[in-house]
Amino acid sequence: MLRVNNIEVIYSNVVLVLRGVSLEVREGQIVTILGANGAGKTTTLQAISGLLLSQEGEITRGSIELGDTRIDHRPAEDIVQLGIIQVLEGRRLFGHLTVEENLAIGAVARGHNRRMIAEDLEQVYRYFPRLKDIHRRISGYLSGGEQQMLVIGRGLMARPKLMLLDEPSIGLAPLLVQDIFQAINQINKESGIPILLVEQNAKIALEVADYAYVMETGRIVLDGPADQLAENEDIKEFYLGLTQVGERKSYRDVKHYKRRKRWLG
Amino acid sequence: MNWQLLPQFALTGILAGGPIALIALGLVLIFKSSYIFNFAQGQLLLLGALFTWYFSIELELNLWLSIFLAVAVMALIGFAIERFALRPMTGQPLLSIILMTLGLSQALQGLALLVFGGAQRNFPQIFSAGDPYKITTPLVHEGNNIILILKQNLVWSFVVAVIGVIIIGGFFQYTRTGLAMRATSEDHELAQSTGLRIRRIFGISWGLAGVVATVGGVLLATSSGLDLSLSLVVLAAFPAVLLGGLDSIPGTVAGGLLIGLSQGLVKVSKVPIVRNSAEIMPYVVLMIVLLIRPEGLFGQKRIERI
Known part of the structure; x- marks a missing residue:
């Protein structure tokens, strides 16, 4: 449903951040983009969301299509109206509004009426029962996990056709990360909303995802079904931190990966 | 101090603070959504009053219809200011935008002089000029009960201002547009990412500011007459907003009433210099309050999680 074709992105007319990124999200899928800091993951999401x-x-080359319509070079507000909702990195919320008001914003922005808002609130509270207990609280004072639930919930309130999640695991305790990803998986399975997920936590992202892309310095260097990628030696080594126990590493192995990367990129 | 005058001046001061609070609210509306401090609010107020005068006296329309038309025209002017003067400045430093409003204030003032002329005008009486209300208090001075004398004008202006404040407060708290405005005021980028059309929201807040300014202008003109110096009333409203913390509606109301009260109280003094200092009192109060509470009386403190 979403197709990114060979896009190139330049900041401030000089800095080339994405050099030909292509990816695809199919109906009902969770697709993840892995990569280190500065690889261009967030930029890819922002290119899609406008x-x-x-x-x-600025997108200087390539195209982005949702279904049959081109959506690159459209302002962010229009893209939200098409049903692509980005949940920004770092759990950004309207700190002085209550939990329920924060959720309502997601729906108000798409022009939903009060009845629809009430329905959607019920649905969000079903995925995140904790939010219902604290719905009158000022959101700036919530804990990190609650805030992450809140921003994902706010995205859901817009009745998205596609959700873009930017590092939902950032700065959360491992147990909370499990909870959040379980909820993401549940949302995807029950409501069928496709999700494009940017993550540094490769292990958990590969667990929930159907398909994965690996980015490095503005390029996709590797892609494949998530379960296959999880078995890939390079991924194990560089993203999952797994090495054969007791085996000595030689520089040649690292070089092998670099060569591979150059070839793939 | 003329203690026997204290209740009278305290009460008239607070009542006079009502319209100040309403005018200050116009500033809050714009600041809340776009972080711009609108120096042209006084001129919006003046134009609102002038249009009302024009429709009712020159065109001899019904007074209420005139007010309604003036409100509509001013809402449009508010929209237009946002669309043609401020939107092109999006992305410029905030200071340039604020200076733009300062420029606008001078331009509008000049325009008002060109179009309407600088003469003192008779403004139609909205509230009956009948006998003032008299309230006999239980306080006794030299054997007689102190009687408070309140002009009808003053009382009803206060009532209208309070109603206006309540309507705006309710709009912010309970409508979807109000919610969108509150969200936009917190984080423009985030608001945009959720799909809020923030430019439209800026437009709405400027339109509303025009409406509020008109109502405030009409209230003031009907009690003190209309000439171009009406725009200077905002000099009392500026400290009221700052006192309230710039983004708080209850704070602005408290600020407006406090300014009114301070202006009333100095008149109780027997020292001529103090008695005539009503115009600078707002700023004296402002300095004292800001020294103690820099974020204003009710301003939002940045929420920091620890």
């Missing part, structure tokens, strides 16, 4: 424009970024 937020790039407000940060002096």
